[in-house]
Amino acid sequence: MAVLPILTVPHPLLEQKARPVRDDEFGPELHKRLQDMAETMYAAPGVGLAGPQIGDLRRILCCDVTEERDDDGRREKGKELRFICNPEIIESSKDLFRWEEGCLSVPEFWEYFERPRVVTVRYKDTLGIEHTETFSDYPSIIVQHEMDHLEGEVILNKVSRLKRGRYLKKVKKWAKAEQAQLV
Numbered sequence: 001m002a003v004l005p006i007l008t009v010p011h012p013l014l015e016q017k018a019r020p021v022r023d024d025e026f027g028p029e030l031h032k033r034l035q036d037m038a039e040t041m042y043a044a045p046g047v048g049l050a051g052p053q054i055g056d057l058r059r060i061l062c063c064d065v066t067e068e069r070d071d072d073g074r075r076e077k078g079k080e081l082r083f084i085c086n087p088e089i090i091e092s093s094k095d096l097f098r099w100e101e102g103c104l105s106v107p108e109f110w111e112y113f114e115r116p117r118v119v120t121v122r123y124k125d126t127l128g129i130e131h132t133e134t135f136s137d138y139p140s141i142i143v144q145h146e147m148d149h150l151e152g153e154v155i156l157n158k159v160s161r162l163k164r165g166r167y168l169k170k171v172k173k174w175a176k177a178e179q180a181q182l183v
């Protein structure tokens with residue numbers, strides 16, 4: 001397994017719509033790609049990662065939807081890891097859930113969003129086997145957030161222009177500081 005570099009805004013691949021995984025792409029190679037994505041996600045650390053975030057423009061994502069916490073209140077990693085390909089939301093609740101979201105592609109940025117509290121998702125695993133699963137509350141937010149990435153949608157594009165502009169200015173400053181260190 002391997003930890004892959006995660007693309008961050010304003011990388012243009014993050015704004016591209018991903019394409020469906022083709023029938024002939026399911027199998028061990030795709031599974032390995034998702035395993036690498038999971039390793040990358042846990043190393044970050046994060047709870048979800050979508051293909052475009054590592055420059056793979058296919059409709060693939062991994063997420064850890066574990067809700068239980070250990071005695072220290074930390075999430076028990078890896079218990080509910082999902083490899084999701086070609087997902088489709090087939091039902092979503094009218095009831096909304098407000099959650100402060102962050103994104104591995106938008107470091108040091110958090111914002112509250114409202115999304116349906118419950119979604120039922122039809123997807124294929126890495127072998128091409130179809131599943132239908134219902135996610136509620138926090139796991140539901142994770143899956144919806146990752147599915148947005150497949151549409152080229154990043155949370156930074158859902159906030160006001162002012163807030164986005166301020167953040168992008170910060171990103172430029174970080175890049176400059178990094179360059180200065182490299183010289």
Ligand SMILES: [Zn+2]
Binds near residue numbers: 102103104105145149
């Ligand atoms: Zn994200």
